[in-house]
Amino acid sequence: MKRNSRLSLALHTLSHMAGEPDRVRTSADIAAHAGTNPVVVRRVLGRLREAGLLTSEKGYAGGWRLARAPESISLADVYLALDESLITTDTGDHAPSCSVEHALHRRISSVMAEIEQSLIDRLGETTISEVRGT
Amino acid sequence: MKRNSRLSLALHTLSHMAGEPDRVRTSADIAAHAGTNPVVVRRVLGRLREAGLLTSEKGYAGGWRLARAPESISLADVYLALDESLITTDTGDHAPSCSVEHALHRRISSVMAEIEQSLIDRLGETTISEVRGT
């Protein structure tokens, strides 16, 4: 695993869960399906839980379950839950020399923020259940 | 520099160049403005040259210059030149166990490809000269 693996893992798991929303799955099960480690699964899914997309229960017969109907979970929800921020340009610790540079920097940041919002809007148009194929 | 620094460096440089399109700039000049290293600049700008956005000349009085009018260079051109592929999920060297998994994987890849295309379309709507502020 390498590129965007958190997003990939999250999407695979959620889409898979959308098939049987009531079934409780352990992180070990999920990890086996995803070819990774239970701790990694808990790390990623923990973020989705914080965002209210999943619930987890400890102890015997514990595990993970969708917190909402899959039709109500959009890709934007997942993206924002993971806090990936794919687009945002670097914060530039290099203090701009002249005011022209400074203005340019702000201009670019603003444009990139608009682009990211467009991406989020687009992600909001697709739900987990659609990804799975209804 | 850290996050999306290549994209950031490319945008800053191109936007800056759009102000005086005929001026030749050395990688040392650009690096000084960007607060980085000439070699790093040449690495990033080299990709833009391969994509036909810039030209470079070696030797005495050499340097970098826009290869096209700034109004004809879109953010999509820059994005594609850098081959960043922000969206694409990982290729999953983990061979899917069952055919359901396999179908799901292809489904997700397909959806993410659509999303990335939407992003590129959106990036195509803004040009370097617009970023600069006309």
Add this chain to the structure above:
DNA sequence: ATGAATGCAACAGCAATAGTTACGTTTGAA
């Protein structure tokens, strides 16, 4: 010829992250 510039290769250092191990905590069943 010489100095200024790119092109390129190689290497070090750093940051992010996956993977792993270990241990505490919680829960329900036996």
Add this chain to the structure above:
DNA sequence: TTCAAACGTAACTATTGCTGTTGCATTCAT
């Protein structure tokens, strides 16, 4: 009550990607 199963979390390692840096060959105008 005891025990096994599960999550939660911390700590550590390894890997990966990228920036920064140095060095050197090449090219070009003077």
